[in-house]
Amino acid sequence: MSEALFxxxxxxxxxxxxxxxxxxxxxxRLMTVCNSCRYCEGLCAVFxxxxxxxxxxxxxxxxxxxxxxxxxxxxxxxQFSPPHEFDVNVPKVLAKVRNDSYAHYVWPGALAGVFARxxxxxxxxxAFGVAAFIIGFAAWHDAATLFGTHTGPGAFYRLMPHNTxxxxxxxxxxxxxxxxxxxxxxxxxxxxxxxxxxxxxASIWQAVKDAGSLRYLDGGGVGCMNDDEKxxxxxxxxxxxxxxxxxxxxxxxxxxxxxxxxxxxxAPYPWYDLPVVLGTVxxxxxxxxxxxLLAAKWRREPxxxxxxxxxxDVAFIAMLFLTSxxxxxxxxxxxxPAMGVxxxxxxxxxxxxxxxxxxxxxxxxxxxxxxxxRYAHERRLESHG
Amino acid sequence: xxxxxxxxxxxVIGGGNAxxxxxxxxxxxxxxxxxxxxxxxxxxxxxxxHTRNMRCAHDAATESLSGPYTEExxxxxxxxxxxxxxxxxxxxxMIRESKTMLTWIEExxxxxxxxxxxxxxxxRTNSFFLGGGxxxxxxxxxxxxxxxxEIRYEAEVTALEIADGMFLSAxxxxxxxxxxxxxxxxxxxxxxxxWLKRYWGEAAENFLIRGTRNNKGTxxxxxxxxxVQEVGDPTQCHAVAIDARAPKYxxxxxxxxxxxVFGIVVNKHAQRFYDEGxxxxxxxxxxxxxxxxxxxxxxxxxxxxxxxxxLFMPSLFPPISASTIEGLAEKLGLEPAALRETVDGFNAAVxxxxxxxxxxxxxxxxxxxxxxxxWARRIEEAPFYAYPVRPGITFTYLGTRVNEEAQILMADxxxxxxMFAAGEIMAGNVLGExxxxxxxxxxxxxxxxxxxxxxxxxxxxxRAQGTIAAKEATDV
Numbered sequence: 001m002s003e004a005l006f007x008x009x010x011x012x013x014x015x016x017x018x019x020x021x022x023x024x025x026x027x028x029r030l031m032t033v034c035n036s037c038r039y040c041e042g043l044c045a046v047f048x049x050x051x052x053x054x055x056x057x058x059x060x061x062x063x064x065x066x067x068x069x070x071x072x073x074x075x076x077x078x079q080f081s082p083p084h085e086f087d088v089n090v091p092k093v094l095a096k097v098r099n100d101s102y103a104h105y106v107w108p109g110a111l112a113g114v115f116a117r118x119x120x121x122x123x124x125x126x127a128f129g130v131a132a133f134i135i136g137f138a139a140w141h142d143a144a145t146l147f148g149t150h151t152g153p154g155a156f157y158r159l160m161p162h163n164t165x166x167x168x169x170x171x172x173x174x175x176x177x178x179x180x181x182x183x184x185x186x187x188x189x190x191x192x193x194x195x196x197x198x199x200x201x202a203s204i205w206q207a208v209k210d211a212g213s214l215r216y217l218d219g220g221g222v223g224c225m226n227d228d229e230k231x232x233x234x235x236x237x238x239x240x241x242x243x244x245x246x247x248x249x250x251x252x253x254x255x256x257x258x259x260x261x262x263x264x265x266x267a268p269y270p271w272y273d274l275p276v277v278l279g280t281v282x283x284x285x286x287x288x289x290x291x292x293l294l295a296a297k298w299r300r301e302p303x304x305x306x307x308x309x310x311x312x313d314v315a316f317i318a319m320l321f322l323t324s325x326x327x328x329x330x331x332x333x334x335x336x337p338a339m340g341v342x343x344x345x346x347x348x349x350x351x352x353x354x355x356x357x358x359x360x361x362x363x364x365x366x367x368x369x370x371x372x373x374r375y376a377h378e379r380r381l382e383s384h385g
Numbered sequence: 386x387x388x389x390x391x392x393x394x395x396x397v398i399g400g401g402n403a404x405x406x407x408x409x410x411x412x413x414x415x416x417x418x419x420x421x422x423x424x425x426x427x428x429x430x431x432x433x434x435h436t437r438n439m440r441c442a443h444d445a446a447t448e449s450l451s452g453p454y455t456e457e458x459x460x461x462x463x464x465x466x467x468x469x470x471x472x473x474x475x476x477x478x479m480i481r482e483s484k485t486m487l488t489w490i491e492e493x494x495x496x497x498x499x500x501x502x503x504x505x506x507x508x509r510t511n512s513f514f515l516g517g518g519x520x521x522x523x524x525x526x527x528x529x530x531x532x533x534x535e536i537r538y539e540a541e542v543t544a545l546e547i548a549d550g551m552f553l554s555a556x557x558x559x560x561x562x563x564x565x566x567x568x569x570x571x572x573x574x575x576x577x578x579x580w581l582k583r584y585w586g587e588a589a590e591n592f593l594i595r596g597t598r599n600n601k602g603t604x605x606x607x608x609x610x611x612x613v614q615e616v617g618d619p620t621q622c623h624a625v626a627i628d629a630r631a632p633k634y635x636x637x638x639x640x641x642x643x644x645x646v647f648g649i650v651v652n653k654h655a656q657r658f659y660d661e662g663x664x665x666x667x668x669x670x671x672x673x674x675x676x677x678x679x680x681x682x683x684x685x686x687x688x689x690x691x692x693x694x695x696l697f698m699p700s701l702f703p704p705i706s707a708s709t710i711e712g713l714a715e716k717l718g719l720e721p722a723a724l725r726e727t728v729d730g731f732n733a734a735v736x737x738x739x740x741x742x743x744x745x746x747x748x749x750x751x752x753x754x755x756x757x758x759x760w761a762r763r764i765e766e767a768p769f770y771a772y773p774v775r776p777g778i779t780f781t782y783l784g785t786r787v788n789e790e791a792q793i794l795m796a797d798x799x800x801x802x803x804m805f806a807a808g809e810i811m812a813g814n815v816l817g818e819x820x821x822x823x824x825x826x827x828x829x830x831x832x833x834x835x836x837x838x839x840x841x842x843x844x845x846x847x848r849a850q851g852t853i854a855a856k857e858a859t860d861v
Binding site for chain 2 (some may be wrong): 015032033035036037038039040042043048051054071074076077078079080083084085219220221222229230290307371
């Protein structure tokens with residue numbers, strides 16, 4: 001009589017024997033448990049996507065992990081979450097898998113290690129960026145220019161020629177875009193997404209709406225469950241302020257570029273002009289949003305956090321906050337002798353932000369949006385039979 | 386007696402659906418309410434944690450219900466599953482009241498969703514909780530706390546002071562708590578193995594309990610010992626065959642197995658003992674707990690082959706597999722030759738037919754005892770699979786007799802002055818035997834709401850039919 005089968009052994013198992021990491025193996029085990037329960041299928045996109053599968057190889061788990069918005073509702077709703085012996089902690093395990101996936105898909109692969117010590121990496125990049133610009137400004141200009149008061153059109157360009165600025169930031173942006181695109185390709189192949197999904201405009205539009213509204217960060221309707229089982233929509237609000245703040249700042253820069261090349265109008269612009277208004281409104285959002293997200297992170301139930309990647313989360317939030325803070329300070333101080341140093345600091349932070357985009361938390365938005373496209377496509381296929 | 390000792394109007398013992406509905410309903414009537422939950426905050430709510438839906442009558446389809454389910458149809462379903470063993474007046478009353486539960490429970494913060502994947506057959510009759518039973522409980526607890534209901538955890542009641550059918554006080558962790566009215570909503574006794582042994586003997590040691598470890602029946606025992614009238618067959622319990630690898634308690638719904646109809650079921654001697662294809666699975670799953678309980682060592686094995694693997698919902702544990710029947714027998718600890726003989730005998734008896742798992746098909750055995758009357762297909766395609774199964778107890782039927790106001794009846798038939806009951810502890814009034822999905826939550830919700838309301842009115846002295854004793858209680 002194989003007594004070991006009974007009474008003693010209550011450990012559950014996954015659907016696939018081999019996984020690349022322990023987190024993926026645990027995610028497989030959890031999805032197997034969840035797929036035999038399904039109580040959470042109304043909470044978000046992860047569980048309906050899970051139900052379309054019976055086995056969970058690594059690519060599918062990376063897809064599901066990036067589909068998860070980490071609202072926490074399934075942890076509080078689950079009768080098997082710890083301390084139950086089935087130990088079902090989907091938000092935490094999928095957070096680990098998701099965070100590992102950023103390193104798995106990064107280009108070049110040799111840089112995968114920066115995700116493990118991401119806080120340090122981003123801090124060094126920011127320090128390097130700021131230092132480089134200050135040293136550069138100091139080397140190129142005498143103290144009178146660096147600490148002088150510059151006003152009127154072209155004031156910034158007396159410290160750094162416009163073409164130099166465009167060349168530098170154009171190059172770093174192009175690099176970030178290429179690196180991220182190669183990451184996207186690796187992800188899309190690994191999750192075995194069908195070619196058709198990427199040209200299915202209805203699915204893409206659905207994903208844009210779902211991502212833009214953070215549809216799945218609401219615990220199935222009441223709000224995410226961050227601190228405890230009491231739902232709150234605060235994280236979604238702060239994320240909206242962050243994301244749309246960032247987009248407004250991006251729009252400010254784009255508008256300014258058009259002003260420069262199409263209309264021949266040179267920065268700095270008056271406070272009421274479009275680039276400044278967009279940048280100021282966006283900048284305020286990009287101050288409040290990250291601050292709120294950081295506060296929510298401190299309050300989060302410890303059992304839901306992938307503590308190994310806290311540095312990455314905080315570093316990204318800090319970089320966004322600093323980008324906005326230095327930008328707004330530049331606006332306030334631009335007619336004073338502090339402008340030269342402030343410009344160097346702001347450009348240094350923004351440069352570091354762009355350079356580290358493929359190597360930090362920024363990519364979460366990219367992979368999640370892609371997972372949403374895939375999900376929208378799967379749902380459409382399913383409903384069409 | 387100093388008045389501060391009677392600081393609570395209503396004492397609710399228990400912490401599940403029935404208890405919380407009672408607490409909220411009493412609080413909304415203006416009562417000061419204390420809830421005593423024996424478990425800690427994580428395990429609060431007993432078997433409600435494992436539920437997923439509630440069966441309520443409704444006259445029209447809703448966003449989450451695919452069509453109407455009339456009171457009459459609900460009543461017919463209840464009569465069928467209980468084979469008429471129900472208090473018909475009480476059942477009709479409950480079904481009538483269930484109609485307003487759908488909106489009432491929503492007002493307490495509970496959210497609905499369309500029926501879950503794999504449960505489409507319940508999409509018209511049963512309302513599913515978004516996020517399941519624990520999500521539903523969390524909503525009720527939030528609402529209760531917001532309303533000002535006091536809740537104590539790890540507060541197991543060990544004694545009740547009851548005089549002539551009137552509740553006086555409860556003892557918790559050595560402390561005596563008084564209240565003007567009591568709602569007993571503390572579940573049944575299914576996790577009390579010693580109590581189960583009184584009816585099942587040593588076999589009960591091998592039972593697995595699908596739900597909470599906390600339903601020891603302490604409150605039920607205290608009430609019955611204090612002269613409360615009992616209801617329900619004490620030997621009856623809802624038992625299904627679940628995966629033998631499930632934990633002793635709280636394995637919940639995910640330990641169920643829906644593959645009996647696709648294979649054969651053998652005992653530890655590798656012998657079949659019942660017709661696996663007698664009827665469609667939803668109508669037969671609840672008899673298999675009892676069947677396995679009657680086998681030696683209360684163990685059995687569902688044996689099937691590769692052709693059936695994907696015909697049923699994925700389950701928690703992977704099946705045990707082997708490339709030969711003998712290999713499978715070895716892994717299960719069965720006599721290989723005996724299992725080979727049983728499978729060969731079965732295969733030889735299978736008649737030609739057209740397999741269809743949606744209907745009672747014509748695939749059957751001939752000349753086999755016991756026969757398999759539907760879905761009989763030869764077990765011949767490797768790999769071969771097995772699930773070990775044991776009896777899994779869902780709940781017990783023995784309870785306290787109540788009237789339509791959820792008032793506990795004493796052994797002489799008189800209603801208690803100030804004691805009410807709701808949920809599993811009184812489910813036997815409605816369920817003499819059998820079960821229909823989601824009806825436990827209906828019993829808990831409907832009678833919890835009534836019990837809380839009537840207890841509050843009793844405590845506040847404005848209950849229409851309040852007895853003299855109840856009035857005295859409020860004057861203390």
